[in-house]
Every structure is written in structure tokens, then in C-alpha cells.
Amino acid sequence: MRVAILSDIGQPTYHVGDEAMCHAAVAALKARGITDLVLLTRNVQETLSQYDSVQAVPTLTFPWPPAQRQQRLEEIDQLLAGQTEAIPESDPVFALIEVLRGVDAVLVAGGGNMNSEFGWLLYERAAVVRVAERLNKPVVFSGQTLGPNLSPVDREVLRETLEKATLVGLRDPESHRLANILCPNHRGVRACADDATGWALDALSSRWSQHGSENQAGTTTAVPTIDQAVDGHVDTTPVEVRESGDPTRPRIVATFANRTGAYGTEEAAEAYAVVLDSLVHRTGGCVEFVPHMAQPGENDHDPAFHRKVAVRMHSESVHREIESAAASVRRTLTADYVVTSRYHPVVFGLAGGATVLPVAVDNFAEVRMDGACATWGISGQVMPLGALLTPRSVAWDLREAAQKWTQDMVEGREQFSDDLLARRAAVRANAAAWWDTVAVGLTGSAPVPSELAEVPPAGAGSEIARALRRDWTRPQAPVLESHRATVAIVMRTKDRAILLERALDDVLAQSFADWRLVIVNDGGDPQPVDALVAAREREFAGRVSVIHNRRSYGMEAASNIGVRATDSEFLCIHDDDDRWHPLFLQRTVAYLERPSCTDGGVMVRTEIVYESVDLKAEPPVIHETGREIFWAQLHSITLTDLMEINRALPISFLYRRSMHGVIGDYDETLPAVGDWEFHLRFAQAATIGFIDGLPLAFWQQRPEQAGELGNSMIAGAQHHRQYDLAVRERHFQEWTRENGIGLPLFMAREFSSVRQRIEHLERQNAELAVLLREQQREMHNVANVLADNSFFGFIKRKLRRFFGIS
Known part of the structure; x- marks a missing residue:
């Protein structure tokens, strides 16, 4: 049997793990009598110097940008469908087709490259598998990790690639679970050890020189x-x-x-x-x-x-x-x-x-x-x-x-070493059994599940390891509803599924895991919200709940509903269109938990991210169009700054729940600027810390977007100006009721005088600007006259007369 092996070998940067998995695959197949092997590599000569008794041929390469690699795969699909003009004759895909035509099967050796982060490698594998299928050659995957990061397009490419394989070996439980979701009816999806496990165990009993x-x-x-x-x-x-x-x-x-x-x-x-x-x-x-x-x-x-x-x-x-x-x-x-x-x-x-x-x-x-x-x-x-x-x-x-x-x-x-020694025979047997299964799969037959040696569980780490991991590892079992999380995250949403999906993944990407999320769907369609949450049920592990308002009560009411539905030490508002850096919760929680910290809350350096949503694409796509730091000159949060203009955002703020007992809830009478008004009251009652440096929060703005996908502050700018004035008027009235109108009356007269003087200066500046422009024109005319009366001007006039130029 002649088998082609695809692995990430022959790279300019030597990678021990990638080469080890290929060595393991070569050794395992040769031990089972499959000795005619062709290695697909990025450097033929280098590979031939590292591997004995194999043939080496160049593999395909794909560009890094997602759109370009998608286009290349589409062109290869067109070629395989008979459109020979889709790709130039000099393209290396023709040589690959001839190589695979001459083998009996293809083995895709192990690795962690089946995701969007290493998308060019995923597409390389997809292309090889599609060529093999076209030539009716069996394909086996061994020792793979799938995901976890996959774009919708790459997820579909991965699904189609796995479906074409006779056998798919997965080296971790998460990948096995994902494969069963992508290909629920695939009979060849199996758990296995990393490809290099058996090779490493064999090295223990072999001479070093071997x-x-x-x-x-x-x-x-x-x-x-x-x-x-x-x-x-x-x-x-x-x-x-x-x-x-x-x-x-x-x-x-x-x-x-x-x-x-x-x-x-x-x-x-x-x-x-x-x-x-x-x-x-x-x-x-x-x-x-x-x-x-x-x-x-x-x-x-x-x-x-x-x-x-x-x-x-x-x-x-x-x-x-x-x-x-x-x-x-x-x-x-x-x-x-x-x-x-x-x-x-x-x-x-x-x-x-x-x-x-x-x-x-x-x-x-x-x-x-x-x-x-x-x-x-x-x-x-x-x-x-x-x-x-x-x-x-x-x-x-x-x-x-x-x-x-x-x-x-x-x-x-x-004890740890003894446990490993006690399990070594079972692990070795399982590794050998897997390669026996691979040998069957390469013939094109679906292997019958073999009886694997039982590897007894060794328990869950040490006591200190469990304690350290608790807040930083995604729960392996649903968190009890009675558990009081450190942080409660309130997410307000309404009919923006494309943005909500990104926001949910944003929360799940946090390095700090001791949180509970409550989604307040403020009068929107419940079905998309429930579907997005259900798709992430395992990742949420009981840390999410959804509240569907039968009608819209407004953003501030939605905030209060979410706050009252949770119990935690700290709170934050995460709107469905904004994002966090993965370390946002880790950094802010650590800041507020310092023994010396007396701040009521903490804000972080924030970056504005401009974007647009292409609704014509299927599915719709979000495109980033630019970035800038939000209030780059800001290095602290003070009541003085907040009174002038809103320099704070909900997505940037983590605060102590106890502050609600001091200043009350969000003001539900305000259809706009409610977050700013809450921050004003907060800054009156407590200090607010600030974490400078790397932006940890991102305010996503869509200036050109209207309707549900628009930003409330941009789409409703007039509304914001109206209620900005209303908040100022309300607080001004509260002050005058307690302190009288004497001081404001005096200050109003002084402000009026200052304004008059400023207006007078502005008029003078305008008049001076007109005079300056007139003087500039006169000076320009004088310069032209002087130039004409100079020696060069005399020559210029003579030349014009000579050539008859008026």
C-alpha cells in the first residue's frame, strides 16, 4: 500500500511537535507493513535528510488572509469540477493531483491546526482531502484538535472536510464533542491519544542512537x-x-x-x-x-x-x-x-x-x-x-x-510518577490499537470500534491546583444557581442577533471565569436570543439566564431588571454591541479586591472601534473601518470631568454592588443619557479608579448604521442633547432648592458679561481676518509688479513679443 502523509513538516522554523507527529506516523505505519510512504512537505531536501526510506514532495500552500484562502479553495473546487481554465497550468495543485493519483490512501497526521487562527493550514488540509475524494482515495485523520475558534465559513469548511474522511481521530474531549456536533452521523469519529505518544513511549525502551x-x-x-x-x-x-x-x-x-x-x-x-x-x-x-x-x-x-x-x-x-x-x-x-x-x-x-x-x-x-x-x-x-x-x-x-x-x-x-507508571501499559496499548485502526481505515473500510485498555482516573490535581484554577477555568459541570458569583454581567439587547452573538462570545473569552451573565431582552424577538444561548449551553455551564420583557421598558429599566435578578459582589453593564479585552474582568476585579482599595468602582482605558454591518452578505458580516482612543488625554475619572461631558461608558466600568444601596438604581425616566446620569451620582458618592495603559474595553460605533443596528448615542443624537439638558436642569433645580438662587443669579450675570466680551472679540477677529486677506492680496500684486520690472521681467517681455505671445 502506498500512502501519502500530510503533516506540517519542512517548515523554515523547525517545530519539534509537528516533526515528532510525522515521525510517529511513519514509524507506526512501517511497523504495520505500510512502508511505501510519500510525505507532503514544505522543504523536500530537508525532509529527506530527516526521514529514512520515504519519498518527499511539495505540499500546497494557502495565503493567510481569509478571503484569499477561500478564493483559492473555490478555484481548486472549480478545477476538480472540470473547469480546467480556473487555475493556470503552472499551479502546484496539478503536481499534487498527480502525486495523489499514484497513492492508495491519504493520512492527515495530527496537529492543532483545524481552526481559524491557523486557517491557511485548515484550507491546505481541505484541499488535499477534496483532491483525494475526487480520485476516490480513502482519507484518515489522526490525533487532531479542532477549533475552538472557528468563523462560520471555516466551520463549514471543517465540517465538509471531516465528512469526507473514513476515520477521524481526536486527541482531546473538546474536539471529540465538536466533531460530533459538526458530523453527528459520522461513524468514524474516535478518541485517540496524540500521534507522538506511542513514539515517545517506544523511545523509553530503545537505544538513544536509534x-x-x-x-x-x-x-x-x-x-x-x-x-x-x-x-x-x-x-x-x-x-x-x-x-x-x-x-x-x-x-x-x-x-x-x-x-x-x-x-x-x-x-x-x-x-x-x-x-x-x-x-x-x-x-x-x-x-x-x-x-x-x-x-x-x-x-x-x-x-x-x-x-x-x-x-x-x-x-x-x-x-x-x-x-x-x-x-x-x-x-x-x-x-x-x-x-x-x-x-x-x-x-x-x-x-x-x-x-x-x-x-x-x-x-x-x-x-x-x-x-x-x-x-x-x-x-x-x-x-x-x-x-x-x-x-x-x-x-x-x-x-x-x-x-x-x-x-x-x-x-x-x-505518587504522580507511580500513577503514570501504573498507566503506562494501558496508554501504550491504546496508542498501538489506534494505529491498528488507522491501518484499517487507510484501506477504505470503516473500522469496528476496538476494545481499548482502561486508563483509570487519577483524580483532579492537588488541593492548591484546584483552588488556583477555580476562578480561571471554564466549569466542567453546570454551576449551581445558588453559587454567588464574583461578578454579575448585565447584557441589554433587542433584535440585534449578529451583535449579540459576538457579545456572548466576548464574555466567554474572559480569562476570569467566576461570573454570571443575565441577558435582558427588552421587547425583542425571543427566538434568536434563546438559540444563541442554547448553542453555547455547555460553555456557559449554568452561568447564564435570559429575561424576555414582553415590551420594551428602555435601557435603564433593562439595567435595573438585570441588576435585581443577580447576586454578586461586583456589577457591570455589557451592551450587546460592545466588547472587552479578554483580561477586562481579571484586571478590574484584581484592582477592586486589593486590600488598600477604597474606590467604589474602576474604569479602564477604552478604544473606539468604528465598524459597519454588511447586511447584503449571507450571513451578514461586520467590517472594522477604523480605531481611535476614547479621550486619550484622560488619566483619571473625576466628577469635574463627568459634569462637563460624559467621559465614561458602561462597557468600561466595573463597580461594587453595594453602591446601589448608596445612590439608588438607574433612572428609568430617562430614555437617553441614563448611564451618564448614573455615573454622575456615583462620582458624587465615591471615588472611581482608573486602569491606564492597554485598552481593556472597546466602544463599537457604527456611524453609518441606522435602525436597530445603530448606536443609540449616534442615531438618537438629538434625543441625547435633549435629555443631557434635562439632567443638568434637574440637578440645578435640586441645588437651588437647597441653596437658593443668589449665587447662580450673580454667576449668570458674570457669564453673560464674559459671553458678550467673547462675542466682541470674535467680531474683532473676523474683521482682522478680512483686513489680513486684503493686505495679502495687495502684497501679492506688489510682488508681481516688482517681478515684471526686474531684469528677468524685461527678458520675459522680449521673448513674449518675439514669439507673438500676448
Whole structure:
């Protein structure tokens, strides 16, 4: 049997995990007698130097912009439908078609590229699968992660791609669930371990030379510690150091990506450094940075970020250059501890029996790492980065949280290793059974579900891990209605499904997870709201409720309804058309929970995002048209500023629920400017903090949009001016009732005098402007006369007469 294997290999930037999965697929198929293999690669010569006894051919490449990759896939579809003029004859797709014509089946090896973030890779796979289907070649997917971020268009492309496959192997529970939603009748959707799991386990019982020992030593280097120079101004040029000759000293392998999600790289580097220092302190071990992704010889990507981490450490560290997948796997397999923000070091560390401390920077990382742990029956092991940076009541700060976490990991090391050893045979058997299933699927037959070895559950992390994760991890089971969330989010909406869908996903993207959302549908159609919520039922996990008003009561009444329907320490209003940065709740909650904080609420730096909605597209599409900072000169929130003009937005504000007991509710008599009026009363009664720097809230404006999709402030500008004046008049009357009209009368006369003087100055300026323009014209005329009477003017006149030009 001749099989083509598609994997992300031969890239200019070497990626250990991608290469390891391809090595694993090649080894697994050869072990089952499938030895005629064709690897689709981005660098044929590089791949041939890394893999024995295979053929290598170029793969397809797709552009990064979504519209361009969609167009390319459509052109390939047209070609496969017989429209040969759709693509030039020189296009590499013709060579790919000939390659696949000569194979018996196609294997798409594992990876986490089936989503919109890596959409060009998703479309590459879609194109290969469509060519294979046209040629009647069976397709098998192995070890995939699907999503979680998928645009509607990419979601459909993924569904069609999976439907065409005989067998689909998924390496984490979330992907398995998504596949069953996309393809509910697909008989070939199966759970499996990561492709490289079995390969890593085989390496444990093989000689080192069998897995390649090139660059085995690597480059042993150290970087200055934070004590040696001011952070950010340090020479990080590596200097050679001697490794410890003590073979009993624990090895701490560290691998971190410069991908840090919503967090800044400096912030993430500091957190990793603190964890590593804490682990060294408790174990006496040596930190060894093992890069997972870099261009050979360049020390970029992981090695560059590793130096950012090392320069913040108080402990000495050893750095490796990027190595082959086989060498890197072996190095991680033999570690005592593995600390990582990357996925495959978790796979390798668990296979080697190491105590693994995975740190997830976003949901994508957490889903994959949880899947790797689940292969071994382990849950609750992955630590969200936010839990370390803002540990809340679990610890006072990052350093204390890291100390507690590493202490638990060190104390539980023996039990953890014993659990892994007890499960190793079952995991190995499951990995082997999966590749047996793949071999059947490549023949085009739907494999019968095999009896898998049972991997007994190992419990849910340690006590401190559970405590740290609680507020930062999406609930795995519905949250009880009786649970009092830290934050209540009130979302006002009415007949704007396209905006509401984005707002719901915006809330779900928050790094902080201890919230409860109440949606107040103020007289709109209930069906679209309920459908959008139902589609996200599992993600919400009991943290959402919907209130349908039979008629519209107005925005302020909707706010009050939502506030009264919830119970929480903090509150915020999230309108259906605005958005947050993923760290909005994390940053604002941390600000208000500081022991020294006496502010009643906190606002954040906000950015205006201009957009338009294309209603002619199917489905409608939102296009961003521009951005600018909202009140860029604002660095604090004061009553003085708020009295002049509204400088505050609901989407920017988190406040203490107790403030309602002091200032009352939102004013339901105001059809407009009700949020501003509430902020005025709030600023009278309490101080409002301000988080400057990176914008954490986004005020979405659609200046050209009318009707339901318009912004209330823009579409109803006249309404806002009317009630702005009404609010000012009301508060002015309240003041005069208590203080009389004497001072206002005096000030009114003075203001009138000032206004008269200003008007007089404006008239004078206008008259001076007219005189200035007249003088400029006269000076221009004088300049022309002088020019004509000059020597050059004389020559010019003679030439004009000579050529008969008047």
C-alpha cells in the first residue's frame, strides 16, 4: 500500500511537535507493513535528510488572509469540477493531483491546526482531502484538535472536510464533542491519544542512537540573572558554563512559547521565572531550557523567549539550541520535572514519568493540554496563567501562588510518577490499537470500534491546583444557581442577533471565569436570543439566564431588571454591541479586591472601534473601518470631568454592588443619557479608579448604521442633547432648592458679561481676518509688479513679443 502523509513538516522554523507527529506516523505505519510512504512537505531536501526510506514532495500552500484562502479553495473546487481554465497550468495543485493519483490512501497526521487562527493550514488540509475524494482515495485523520475558534465559513469548511474522511481521530474531549456536533452521523469519529505518544513511549525502551543523537549535547549556556543587570537593559549574549556533574541533581526541563495569549510577554516571562525559581528552591534541581520551535542557528522564537525568562530568574540555567525531534523528545523524556506553556512537552513529559507543570496561556492551550493529561487519566493538572498572576484569595501574589503550587507538585512527585507508571501499559496499548485502526481505515473500510485498555482516573490535581484554577477555568459541570458569583454581567439587547452573538462570545473569552451573565431582552424577538444561548449551553455551564420583557421598558429599566435578578459582589453593564479585552474582568476585579482599595468602582482605558454591518452578505458580516482612543488625554475619572461631558461608558466600568444601596438604581425616566446620569451620582458618592495603559474595553460605533443596528448615542443624537439638558436642569433645580438662587443669579450675570466680551472679540477677529486677506492680496500684486520690472521681467517681455505671445 502506498500512502501519502500530510503533516506540517519542512517548515523554515523547525517545530519539534509537528516533526515528532510525522515521525510517529511513519514509524507506526512501517511497523504495520505500510512502508511505501510519500510525505507532503514544505522543504523536500530537508525532509529527506530527516526521514529514512520515504519519498518527499511539495505540499500546497494557502495565503493567510481569509478571503484569499477561500478564493483559492473555490478555484481548486472549480478545477476538480472540470473547469480546467480556473487555475493556470503552472499551479502546484496539478503536481499534487498527480502525486495523489499514484497513492492508495491519504493520512492527515495530527496537529492543532483545524481552526481559524491557523486557517491557511485548515484550507491546505481541505484541499488535499477534496483532491483525494475526487480520485476516490480513502482519507484518515489522526490525533487532531479542532477549533475552538472557528468563523462560520471555516466551520463549514471543517465540517465538509471531516465528512469526507473514513476515520477521524481526536486527541482531546473538546474536539471529540465538536466533531460530533459538526458530523453527528459520522461513524468514524474516535478518541485517540496524540500521534507522538506511542513514539515517545517506544523511545523509553530503545537505544538513544536509534532515535538520532545529532546535536545531542546542544549548546550549554547561561544568561545573567535579574540581580546582574537592570531588567530590559541586560546583555543576554550566552556565555559557556559547566553543567553540574552531580547525576542525582533533579533535571527541570523548561519549554515556553513566545505566544502568551492576551498577556504581555514580559508579564508571562516573569511568571515562568518565579515558578522555576520556586521549583529550584524546593528541589535543588537545575533548569534546562529546551526549545520546541526555532530556526536552526538563529536562536529566535523559543530560545529568544527563554532568555527573557532566564534574565528574571535568581537561579542559574542551562540553554539548549533547537534539536531534532528525536533528540528533543529524549531530552524531555528523561526529565524529573517539566514546566511548559507548550503542548508536546506535556505529552513527552508524561510519557517519561516526569512531574509536569503545564501553564496554559489561553483556552486553545488549555484544551490541548487537558487532552494530553486525559490520555493518562489525569485531570485538573493544567494551570491557567491568570491563576498565577492573580491568585485572589488563594495567595497574596504571584510568588506565593508559585510557592504553593510547586510545593504541592514536589510533595506529590512520587505518587504522580507511580500513577503514570501504573498507566503506562494501558496508554501504550491504546496508542498501538489506534494505529491498528488507522491501518484499517487507510484501506477504505470503516473500522469496528476496538476494545481499548482502561486508563483509570487519577483524580483532579492537588488541593492548591484546584483552588488556583477555580476562578480561571471554564466549569466542567453546570454551576449551581445558588453559587454567588464574583461578578454579575448585565447584557441589554433587542433584535440585534449578529451583535449579540459576538457579545456572548466576548464574555466567554474572559480569562476570569467566576461570573454570571443575565441577558435582558427588552421587547425583542425571543427566538434568536434563546438559540444563541442554547448553542453555547455547555460553555456557559449554568452561568447564564435570559429575561424576555414582553415590551420594551428602555435601557435603564433593562439595567435595573438585570441588576435585581443577580447576586454578586461586583456589577457591570455589557451592551450587546460592545466588547472587552479578554483580561477586562481579571484586571478590574484584581484592582477592586486589593486590600488598600477604597474606590467604589474602576474604569479602564477604552478604544473606539468604528465598524459597519454588511447586511447584503449571507450571513451578514461586520467590517472594522477604523480605531481611535476614547479621550486619550484622560488619566483619571473625576466628577469635574463627568459634569462637563460624559467621559465614561458602561462597557468600561466595573463597580461594587453595594453602591446601589448608596445612590439608588438607574433612572428609568430617562430614555437617553441614563448611564451618564448614573455615573454622575456615583462620582458624587465615591471615588472611581482608573486602569491606564492597554485598552481593556472597546466602544463599537457604527456611524453609518441606522435602525436597530445603530448606536443609540449616534442615531438618537438629538434625543441625547435633549435629555443631557434635562439632567443638568434637574440637578440645578435640586441645588437651588437647597441653596437658593443668589449665587447662580450673580454667576449668570458674570457669564453673560464674559459671553458678550467673547462675542466682541470674535467680531474683532473676523474683521482682522478680512483686513489680513486684503493686505495679502495687495502684497501679492506688489510682488508681481516688482517681478515684471526686474531684469528677468524685461527678458520675459522680449521673448513674449518675439514669439507673438500676448
